[in-house]
Amino acid sequence: MGQTLTIALSKGRILEDTLPLLASAGIEPAEDPDASRRLVLPTNRAEVQLVIVRATDVPTYVAHGGADLGVAGKDTLLEHGGAGLYEPLDLGIARCRLMVAGYPGTTERLRRPRVATKFVNISRRYFAEQGRQAELIKLYGSMELAPIVGLADLIVDLVDTGNTLRANGLEPLATIAPISARLVVNRAAMKMKHRLIEPVTRALGEAVNERDRSTVE
Numbered sequence: 001m002g003q004t005l006t007i008a009l010s011k012g013r014i015l016e017d018t019l020p021l022l023a024s025a026g027i028e029p030a031e032d033p034d035a036s037r038r039l040v041l042p043t044n045r046a047e048v049q050l051v052i053v054r055a056t057d058v059p060t061y062v063a064h065g066g067a068d069l070g071v072a073g074k075d076t077l078l079e080h081g082g083a084g085l086y087e088p089l090d091l092g093i094a095r096c097r098l099m100v101a102g103y104p105g106t107t108e109r110l111r112r113p114r115v116a117t118k119f120v121n122i123s124r125r126y127f128a129e130q131g132r133q134a135e136l137i138k139l140y141g142s143m144e145l146a147p148i149v150g151l152a153d154l155i156v157d158l159v160d161t162g163n164t165l166r167a168n169g170l171e172p173l174a175t176i177a178p179i180s181a182r183l184v185v186n187r188a189a190m191k192m193k194h195r196l197i198e199p200v201t202r203a204l205g206e207a208v209n210e211r212d213r214s215t216v217e
């Protein structure tokens, strides 16, 4: 009996930037994922299906074998911890930076800052590495509001253009990590489904190289 390959993607910028790479690897969804409410999408290849999950859930699905492959932001991988996952390829898409931000002139060096973020694991590690004990306040969104209403001294969030920070009177204070989306593979599937996974990984790698050769940035 033939094996199937399940690829976990999230709607939004990851899906948008991943579909052209998958297409170069010969995989195309049978219907438009953005228009569809279906969570399981067949593709032009009988043995390959896509599943649509929340961006932060991609590492969980792949680590537990709910999907064999996935595309996840490095931020979600760092926050998840990466157990059970291989990360064979940097796709170079959905780029941004994970940053500490606050009011202009706020010293980032507060000894015991109150930090609002959805990245509590990353933030705890970051401040601990500097010998600082941050008081972490877990939020699920709108982090920029926290300093404005006095909930926190600093935030840890993703920054691309910086427009969101600026619009709220905040500024970036320090970079924790550059972020891009990565291909992740379930560790067991990497062995059991090597025959299916290897060509997809290789084709995606070639598509990334090809794109980077032809784009002048």
Ligand code: PRT
Residues within 6 Å of the ligand: 010, 011, 012, 013, 014, 054, 055, 056, 072, 073, 074, 075, 076, 094, 095, 096, 157, 158, 159, 160, 161, 162, 163, 164, 165, 179, 180, 181
């Ligand atoms: O939206 P949902 O709650 O379902 O999940 P999600 O927010 O994790 O998903 P999504 O699709 O918004 O982001 C998926 C991935 O895209 C993230 O995990 C990052 O790896 C990557 N990415 C790249 C970004 C950004 N750029 C980005 N700018 N994710 C979020 N942002 C947000 C940021 O949080 C802030 O609110 O955009 C705002 C800042 O942008 P600028 O341009 O104003 O600086």
Ligand code: MG
Residues within 6 Å of the ligand: none
């Ligand atoms: Mg979002």
